[in-house]
Structure formats: C-alpha cells, structure tokens
Amino acid sequence: xxxxxxxxxxxxxxxxxxxxxxxxxxxxxxxxxxxxxxxxxxxxxxxxxxxxxxxxxxxxxxxxxxxxxxxxxxxxxxxxxxxxxxxxxxxxxxxxxxxxxxxxxxxxxxxxxxxxxxxxxxxxxxxxxxxxxxxxxxxxxxxxxxxxxxxxxxxxxxxxxxxxxxxxxxxxxxxxxxxxxxxxxxxxxxxxxxxxxxxxxxxxxxxxxxxxxxxxxxxxxxxxxxxxxxxxxxxxxxxxxxxxxxxxxxxxxxxxxxxxxxxxxxxxxxxxxxxxxxxxxxxxxxxxxxxxxxxxxx
Numbered sequence: 001x002x003x004x005x006x007x008x009x010x011x012x013x014x015x016x017x018x019x020x021x022x023x024x025x026x027x028x029x030x031x032x033x034x035x036x037x038x039x040x041x042x043x044x045x046x047x048x049x050x051x052x053x054x055x056x057x058x059x060x061x062x063x064x065x066x067x068x069x070x071x072x073x074x075x076x077x078x079x080x081x082x083x084x085x086x087x088x089x090x091x092x093x094x095x096x097x098x099x100x101x102x103x104x105x106x107x108x109x110x111x112x113x114x115x116x117x118x119x120x121x122x123x124x125x126x127x128x129x130x131x132x133x134x135x136x137x138x139x140x141x142x143x144x145x146x147x148x149x150x151x152x153x154x155x156x157x158x159x160x161x162x163x164x165x166x167x168x169x170x171x172x173x174x175x176x177x178x179x180x181x182x183x184x185x186x187x188x189x190x191x192x193x194x195x196x197x198x199x200x201x202x203x204x205x206x207x208x209x210x211x212x213x214x215x216x217x218x219x220x221x222x223x224x225x226x227x228x229x230x231x232x233x234x235x236x237x238x239x240x241x242x243x244x245x246x247x248x249x250x251x252x253x254x255x256x257x258x259x260x261x262x263x264x265x266x267x268x269x270x271x272x273x274x275x276x277x278x279x280x281x282x283x284x285x286x287x288x289x290x291x292x293x294x295x296x297x298x
Contacts, residue, residue, distance in 0.1 A: 030223040031055075031273035033265075035282050038103070038243035041229035043215035045102050045193030051216050054272050055224070061091060062212040063228065063261045070178050071161045079163035083186040086112045089157040097190050104199050106213045106231060107242065109199065113176055114237040120154060120170045150158035173234040177201045177209040180233055180234035202230060204254035204261075210234065210244050224273075255286070 051059045073079040084094060090111050100108065152173050157165050162182045165175055184199040202212035206248070210232035217225040230244035250258055266275050 028272060028274050029224065030219065031224050031226065031269065031275050032219065033226045033228065033277045034273070035245070035277070036227055036229045036278050037245050037281050037285065038106075038229050038231065038241075040281060041103055041106075041215075041227060043102050043197070043212065043217055043225075043227040045191070045215075046196040046217065049195040050218065051196070051214040052174050052224075052272075054224075054269055055216070057100060058226075059198050060200060060263065062202045062214070063258075063265060064204070064212075064262075065261075066201055066203060068178050068201035069158065070182065071159070073163040073182065074088055074161040075163055079166065079182070080086055080186050080189075081162070082166055083112060083183050086115055086180045090115060094190060097187050100191065102194065102215055103229075105184070105187060105191070105194060105197070106199065106229070109180055109187060110211075110233045110236065110242055112183050112187075113180045115231045116166060117176060117179075117237065118169060118173050118216065119234065119237060151235055174209045176234045176237070177211050180211050180231075188264055204250060208234075208249075210249065211266055245285055250282060251286060251289070 059195070061067070087097065087108065090108070092108060097105075154168075154170070154175065156174070157168060157171065157175060162179055165171065165179055171179075178201060181199050181201060188194040188197070196217065197213065199217040200212050200214070201209055204207045210230060211219075213229045213231060215227045217227065219225050230249065231242050232240075232244035233242070234247065235244070235248075236242040262277055262279075266277070269275060
C-alpha cells in the first residue's frame with residue numbers, strides 16, 4: 001500500500017513539473033531600435049500595418065510623443081491635387097511615386113515642402129541682396145532675428161487647416177514640419193508598401209521643430225525592428241543637409257533631452273519587450289562635429 005501511494009505521489013509531482021514546463025511564461029519579444037543617419041536609413045516597405053498597441057503612439061507621434069497641432073485639410077482632394085502638382089514640378093509622376101522605396105518617399109515629401117515654401121523674410125532678404133544692402137542690415141536679416149519675427153508674424157497660420165498653410169509663401173519651422181507630415185500622408189496613400197512607415201513632428205528644443213521618420217519591420221514572427229531617421233526641411237531649405245542627426249539638433253542640452261525621451265520609451269515598454277537601442281550613428285556624428293564650427297540657421 002505504501003509503495004502504491006508513493007507511486008501516485010511521484011506521478012502527481014511529475015505532472016506538476018510537466019505543467020510548469022508547458023505553461024512557462026514565454027520570453028518577451030525583442031524590440032530593436034536603430035537611430036540612423038539619413039544615408040543609413042534604407043528600411044523595407046510593407047503592405048501590412050502590424051504596429052502593436054503599445055508602440056503605436058511612438059510610431060504616430062515620434063520618440064518625443066509630441067503633439068504636432070495640425071488641423072486636417074479643409075478640402076482633402078484639393079490638397080492632394082496641390083501636393084501632386086508640386087511633385088510633378090520636381091519630376092515625379094504618380095506612377096513613379098507608387099514604386100519608390102521608403103527613403104525616397106521621405107526625401108520627396110521634404111522636397112515638396114521645400115519647393116512650396118520659403119522661410120520667413122526670404123523675399124525681402126533677396127531684394128536687399130540684389131541692391132547690396134545686406135551688409136548694412138546684417139543683424140536684421142540674421143537667422144535668429146528672422147526666426148523671432150517670423151514666429152510672431154506667422155502665428156495666425158497655426159490655427160489654419162493644413163491645405164491653407166500649404167498655399168502660403170513664407171512660413172517658419174513649425175509650418176515646414178507640420179505640413180510635411182500631411183504631404184507625406186498624401187503620397188503614402190498612393191503606395192500601400194508604406195503602411196509600416198510614418199513621419200511625425202519632432203524636437204529636442206523649444207525654439208525649433210523638425211521631423212522623425214519611423215519604419216517598423218518584423219524580425220521573424222515576434223521581434224520588431226524600429227528604424228528611425230530625422231529630417232529638417234527648414235534647414236535644408238537654406239542649403240544645409242536634410243539629415244537632422246547632427247550637433248545642432250542633438251548636441252549639448254538637446255542630447256540630454258533626447259536621452260530622456262529614450263529613457264521614458266524604455267520604461268514604458270519594458271514590461272512588454274526586451275529593448276535594444278543602437279545609438280552608434282548618433283555617437284559618431286556628435287564625435288565628428290565636436291570641433292566643427294557652428295554655422296547657419298539658429
């Protein structure tokens with residue numbers, strides 16, 4: 001009888017052990033974040049929108065979770081026609097747009113905004129340059145002075161629908177960045193392979209706004225690759241690189257703000273993912289620009 005009881009006890013214990021193995025909590029999926037220069041940013045497009053609920057705010061609004069404060073187009077069809085007209089000026093047909101890779105879409109959307117807008121004060125500055133008056137009014141036409149005047153002079157545009165802003169001639173950085181997100185949505189609607197890519201507004205400083213491009217890709221069945229690049233159409237419209245992964249956007253205190261965004265990102269998602277963040281490109285860029293003299297807007 002004792003042997004029989006011991007046998008049943010051993011069976012029960014073995015069953016418990018087997019149950020533990022069967023119902024053991026699975027390992028969390030990997031979330032790999034790669035901070036890219038624009039040159040490095042070459043993700044694959046996808047027809048499938050698979051962004052998890054926890055990740056969706058970062059996909060739609062950027063790593064800073066910032067509010068872009070955009071009013072939708074008053075006339076969506078008219079806005080779409082205007083955007084595609086601007087694309088044709090740059091040499092892109094609708095058929096070409098439907099076949100383009102992700103990075104080229106991001107560059108095209110930026111090009112459309114830059115083609116449509118001038119930075120505030122540009123018309124007057126050109127007139128003064130034509131008459132050789134700039135040396136006498138240097139401080140008035142400095143980038144910082146124009147940014148301050150322009151921010152106030154264009155504030156009435158902030159409450160306008162995006163298609164009305166698109167018809168304006170002179171704007172400031174917040175309008176470049178906000179309009180770019182909607183221009184991208186228009187060309188994105190022509191190409192289903194952009195379902196896994198978004199463009200949002202982004203900033204690490206109070207006095208300037210630019211954009212983040214984000215692409216989500218599957219790694220196997222569960223893991224996710226999040227490719228991020230930063231672009232600044234305002235700076236690019238004054239002849240500087242479109243790529244915003246640089247010292248002006250991420251150096252000094254701006255780097256501290258960015259690190260805080262990443263820290264919050266990890267804390268919010270740590271319960272759902274194993275997170276790896278690759279910042280090697282940012283480190284290299286800041287290291288190279290450490291001794292480089294600042295110039296240009298702001």
